[in-house]
Amino acid sequence: MPRAMRADARHNRERLLKIADATFRREGVNASLAEIARTCGIAIGTLYRHFPTRDALLQALIHDQVTSLRENAERLADSDTPREALIEWLQEFGRCASAYQGLAESILAAAAAEGSDLNADVESMRAAAAVLLTKAQKATAIRPDVRPAEVFALACGAGTASHYATADPDRLLRLVVEGLAPRE
Amino acid sequence: MPRAMRADARHNRERLLKIADATFRREGVNASLAEIARTCGIAIGTLYRHFPTRDALLQALIHDQVTSLRENAERLADSDTPREALIEWLQEFGRCASAYQGLAESILAAAAAEGSDLNADVESMRAAAAVLLTKAQKATAIRPDVRPAEVFALACGAGTASHYATADPDRLLRLVVEGLAPRE
């Protein structure tokens, strides 16, 4: 991330991210780091120098999407259909959180405990969700007793589930917000 | 499980289950099997003789609860408040699936792929949920387009999430069924 990086280091970092993305996509966030380094043709120590923890690697991988989520939250905050705005944002979040199997759970863990490299990003997403939730509640489009942590948890849960069930995260998240019970 | 088990074997099996339950409760379903054997004072080969796979161990641990879930599904099938019946059953399922961190995901995985010792139990739970879902749908208490796999997935997702969020699975599951949006 420092602007002035030696060319070989920058190259290794980018290659590492590319291979890690492919590997995580295939095997989930708990894939072997040794294998990633091997596939890169890079020594394991170099991987650790660039990304001291698994979460640091994940953080770098989702960074762009987190930025996009933050921007979209601002854009959606003024929607005049706040429930749909919440759904739309949660769906984008859900797609991000289910990029790799196990990522949604890493996000949940980072939301619940300190000491993860995902903390800052997760907190910014949690805050974005909270803003949209509050707006929707003020418009009585969402039950007033629902707490941000619950929405966040359910969105991550749907992200996890979508990896196994024959259901995309978009549909699961709409069901969560609208409910399985019919509108009366 | 064979009725005629040598006394030492039966004793080891029970001790293994007891320690595994405590360990999984503390560290999740991916806790070290070597550590469990060590805590038991039993050789690792003995653990594998009793439970050839991690899922076989999990299957034995949740067996009683699965039986209870099957019985309760029958009892609840004739309820005249089918939506509440579904919620109640899903809540019991959710408590079972969130006994250990990671168990809900193991259940999802077993529901989606063959070759797990959890397959039979998971299938019986999936079927039980499907019966209650259909009843509720016939009574127009649940949206007709919701599929059993989706309900099952969301319940497992809520089970996973409840491990991290400040929310018990019971409340999350009620939210899922009733929806975050208010009744209109």
Add this chain to the structure above:
DNA sequence: ACCTGAACACCGTTCAAGT
């Protein structure tokens, strides 16, 4: 019939030594 534990292949993580 059951238990033991060495053996093998693998991984996460650190760190002294190199360029």
Add this chain to the structure above:
DNA sequence: ACCTGAACACCGTTCAAGT
């Protein structure tokens, strides 16, 4: 400034040898 790879501690799983 960065990379290498050996070193250490640990794990999952199997299987020949014991009782």
